[in-house]
Amino acid sequence: MVAAGLTVFLGHGLRFPAEAGDQPVPYAQLFGVTLALPASVVLIGARPRNSIGWLLLAVPVFGTAQDVASVYAVRAQARPEERLPWGSLAYSLGNALWVPALCLLIMLVIFYPQGRPASAAWALLTWPLGIGALLATLGMATAARPAAEYYRGEGPVVQLPAVWTHVLTLGGAGLAAIATVLVLGGACVRVRRAAAPERQQLLWLLSGLGLLLGVSFVPAGEWLLPPALASVSFAVTVGVLWYRLLGIELILRRTLLYGGLTAAVLCVYGGVTAALSTAVSAGPVPAVVAAAVVAVLLTPVRDRLQRAVDRVVYGARHDPLLPLRHLGSQVSAGAADVLPVVVKAVASAVRAPYVALTAADGTLLAETGTRSEPMLVRPLTVAGSHVADLAIRPAERDGLAATDARIVDALTAPVALIVHTQHLNRELQAARRRAADASSAERARIRHDLHDGLGPSLAGVALGLEAVETSVAGHPAELDALVRRLRTEVAAAIDDIRRVIDALRPVALDLHSLVAALRERAEILTRTTGGRPRVTVEAPDDAPVLPEQVETAVYRIADEALTNVVKHACASQCLVRLTFGADLVLEVLDDGRGPYPARSRDGGVGLVSMRRRAEELGGSFRFVHSRRQGHRVYVRLPLPA
Structure with missing residues (x-):
């Protein structure tokens, strides 16, 4: 305030140059800059730890310092009898201090609204912006005074060669300009992604900066700068203290819609008029045709622009069905666990910073964001049964907005069904695992009883009959024939028991599909053999359901073939290939050199067993x-139609 008063005092009654009669005090700029002072004082008093107030205070400090310095430099030259010292220094400051004042407004976007950069990337942008502002300030402060502006002061306190000042000024301005584009572009992306209240706060600031940048390019718009600068201060104050004061979304929606529509009409009208004017030399034809084109295009352009503006300003809320479609598409994507996708979809629909799903027993099913109070809890019910709770941290301080509440009401039913379906799916999987475990245990018991109980008993009977046959040698032929027949029947019973054991369904097929079971078996063999051989399975993921x-036959044949490869082939690579068509084709290929035995040394049946399994199902083996x-x-096996 002292600097502003001193500026007016130094320029009072000063007319220089005399022939022009201009007064050097920039009243409009001085008024606009000082309007930021009350806002910054209010912010510092209300939020002293938030750097936004201090950054905003620096703008009028630099601005008024530039004004008082420039007026002082003019007075030092116009009134030499007063012998004012440091006129050159005042000229340099008055010529350059507007650069940091302008860059501080851009710096506000980086630190807004929390008073710190939103991320490390945002913090990095402060360096090129600050360095660019410093270089441009030095370049402006040390540049030679233009001859046409002799009345602005004596000249810089330190004058560098023109090459150096150009490098400093253009380099710093270019660096600051790039940083400014990145900051404003990133702020627009933040607006699109942010949740309330940060979204409304950013909208307030960007609307004020947009107004300031817009009037900066208006010819003779000197008196438009004060309200534009004041709008930035007002937007910052509202965003930090009370972001819902005037309904920025409605204001911005109308501004973007009608401002963009006006620009589109002017562009179309001017373009059509200019194009037709080149073809038609005179007359009202170009203007009439242009007006007709505008009239035809106005309604569809307005509708499209309205939808685009609504998407930018309101996000998902402009279309009540959009959250339902988004939720359906996310769930249909086929994720293994859809509940995290569900909570993210709900949070995105109402821009909530935190959403959680909690089971009826209090178990946390899924959450997104950081939990904070207050929380809004909606019970989820299916057929009158309470299945879960949907907890939402509203984006607004006063709870869910009316539109958001309707969206949550619309999402409650499908979310409840999804949670209930997931619960039923988990129960089904648990029941399937229990059934598979029980079936596996029962098969293991039968196999154990047959292998260790009945099988050895029959083998002992066979040995006893053999001893009887030896002891009765030379006795009547009828007794000898009876013993041989008993031995044959016992041997057949033993083969039947082995066949029963061999025909039991593998446990892996109860837990997985055929392709998944083969892949699991291949991984086990590769791991246990140290990768020699490395077994891979080549099969379609969408294999048909088989009898x-x-x-069982395909799995047993492949398992027997892999066992032979591991034991006898001396191979480094092995491929199991399954193809499905009218017939199922199984191929087991390896690069081994060792010979296969016709029968396995451990008592298995080897190639004979594989051939028998294929031929029993009407297939072929080679x-x-x-x-x-x-x-x-x-192996080729026929498949039912």
Whole structure:
């Protein structure tokens, strides 16, 4: 305030140059800059730890310092009899201090509204903006005085060569301009992504800066600067203290709509008029045709512009069905756990900083954002049964806005169904696991009883009959034939028991599909053998559903073939390939050189078993061994239509 008063005092009654009769006091600029003082004082008093008030205070400090310095420099030259000292220094300051004052307004966007940069990337932008402002200030302060502006003062206190001042001024201005574009562009992105109240706060500041930048390019708009500068201070104050004071969304919506519509009409009218004027030499034809084109295009352009403005200002709230469509598309994307997707979709729809889903027993199912009070809890029910609670931290201080409340009401039913479906799905999976475990345990018990109980018993009977046959040698032929027949029947019973054990469905097929079970088996073999051989499975993920006997046969044949590869082939690579069509084709290929035995040494049936399994289902089996290409097991099984 002292600087503003001193500026008016020094310029009072001063007319220089005399022939022009101009007075050097920039009253409009001085008035506009000092309007930021009350706002900054209010912010510092209300939020002393928030740097926004201090940054805003620096703007009138630099602005009034520039004004008093420039008027002082003019007076020092116009009134040499007063012998005012430091006239050159005053000229340099008056010529350059507007640069930091302007850059401080851009710096406000970086620190707004929390008083600190929103992220590390935003903090980095302060460096090019500050360095650019410093370089441009030095360049302006040390540049030679233009000859036409001899009345502005004696000249800079330190005058550098023109090359250096140009480098400093243009380099600093370019760096600051790039940083300004990045800051304003990033602020627009923040507006699109931010939740309330930060969104409304940014809208207030950007609307004020937009007005200031707009009037800066208006010819003879000197007296438009005070309200523009005042609007920035007012926007900052409202955004920090009470962001909902005047409904910035409605104001901005109308401004963008009609401002953009007016610009579009002027562009179309001017373009059509200019184009037709080149073709038609005279007459009212260009203006009439241009007016007709504008009239035809005005309504569709307005409708499209209205939708675009609504998307920018209101986000999801401009279209009540958009959150439902977004939620449906997110859930249909096929995520393994859809509940985190659901809470993010709800938070995005109402721009809530925190959303959580809690089960009826209090278990947290999913959440997004940082929890804070107050919380709005909506119970989720399905067929009268309480399944979960939807907790929302409203973006507004006074709770959900009316539109947001309607959106939440619309989302409650589908979210409840999704949560209930997820619960049923988890129960189904648990029941399937229990059934698979019970089936596996039962098969293990049967296998154990047959293998360790009945099987050895029958084997002992067979040995006893063999001893009986030896002891009765030479006795009547009828007794000898009876013993041999008993031995044959017991051997057949033992083979039947082995066949039953061998035909039991693998446990892996109860837990997984055929392709997944083969891949799991391949991973186990690769891991246990240290990657020699490395077993891979090549099969489509959307394999058709197969009959149980086909799945069992394919898995057993592939498992037997892989066992042979590991034990006998000496291979480094092995590929299991499944293809589905009218027939199922199984191929097991390896690059080994070792020969396969016809029967496994551990008592298995090897290639014979694989051939038997394929032929029992009406298929074919082929085994090829090549010293150059390795081994190939080829199985073709017919599939039902």
